[in-house]
Amino acid sequence: MSAATTEDVACTIKPPVFLGFRSGTRERPSGVCVVDVVLPPGKTVDIERISFKNFYTAFLSIRLQRRSPGREGAPAKWCTALRDCPLMKNPHTEGGAHDYYNLHRKQLQVSADEVSCVRLILKQPSWSWSSFGVEDVRVYPRAPPPEPDKELSEWLLALETVDPPVQGPAVDAAGVSRSLQQMWALSQVMQASQTSTASVGRFDVDGCYDIQSLSLT
Numbered sequence: 001m002s003a004a005t006t007e008d009v010a011c012t013i014k015p016p017v018f019l020g021f022r023s024g025t026r027e028r029p030s031g032v033c034v035v036d037v038v039l040p041p042g043k044t045v046d047i048e049r050i051s052f053k054n055f056y057t058a059f060l061s062i063r064l065q066r067r068s069p070g071r072e073g074a075p076a077k078w079c080t081a082l083r084d085c086p087l088m089k090n091p092h093t094e095g096g097a098h099d100y101y102n103l104h105r106k107q108l109q110v111s112a113d114e115v116s117c118v119r120l121i122l123k124q125p126s127w128s129w130s131s132f133g134v135e136d137v138r139v140y141p142r143a144p145p146p147e148p149d150k151e152l153s154e155w156l157l158a159l160e161t162v163d164p165p166v167q168g169p170a171v172d173a174a175g176v177s178r179s180l181q182q183m184w185a186l187s188q189v190m191q192a193s194q195t196s197t198a199s200v201g202r203f204d205v206d207g208c209y210d211i212q213s214l215s216l217t
Contacts, residue, residue: 012040013137018033034122035120037118038117044066044115045114046142047064047113049104050139052135053099053100053136054100054134056132057087057123057133057134059087059122060084060120061123063078064108064117064119066116
C-alpha cells in the first residue's frame with residue numbers, strides 16, 4: 001500500500017478571495033472564501049493527503065483540477081472531490097475553530113491523481129466572526145512503489161537461465177489412473193463383504209449359547 005511522503009509538495013498558495021453580493025448600493029459578504037493551491041507550471045501530483053490549520057471556517061469543499069487518466073495531452077478539468085465537510089461543531093461557537101486537519105485521498109469522492117491545482121472553498125455562515133480562513137496548507141504526494149529486492153531479482157533471473165532447465169521425473173498419467181481404479185474396486189468389494197456379515201456373536205442365539213455348537217477342548 002502506498003503511503004504519504006514526509007515532504008510536502010512545493011505549492012503556491014494564492015491570496016484568499018472573499019465572495020460577496022450587492023444589496024442596493026452596498027457590497028455585503030456572502031460567507032464564502034476561495035483559496036487556490038497551485039503546483040509549479042507543467043507539474044502534476046498524485047495527492048495522498050492535504051493538511052491545514054483551521055481559522056473559524058465552518059465548512060470546507062474541495063475541487064481538483066486534474067488530467068483525465070489515460071488521456072495524454074487532454075486539457076485538465078475541474079471536479080468536486082469534497083463537499084461541505086464540517087470543520088466546526090457549531091458555526092457560532094469556538095469548537096474546532098483552531099484545529100489541525102488531515103484529509104486523506106480515501107476521504108475524497110474522486111481519484112486525486114495528476115492534480116495541477118487544489119481549490120479550497122471555505123464557508124462561514126455565522127456573523128459572529130469578522131474573518132475566517134485556513135492556515136499552513138500543505139499537500140503531500142503519494143510515495144512511489146517500493147523497488148523490488150535486488151538479490152531476489154537476481155536469484156529469480158538465475159533460475160530462468162539454468163541450462164538445461166531442471167525438470168522433475170515424467171508422470172505416467174494412464175498408469176496412475178489404472179491403479180486408482182483397481183484400488184476403488186477393491187474397496188467396494190471389501191465394503192460389500194463387511195455389510196453382508198451378521199453382527200451376532202459366534203455362538204450367540206437369541207441371547208443364549210447353542211449347546212450343540214460348543215465343543216470341549
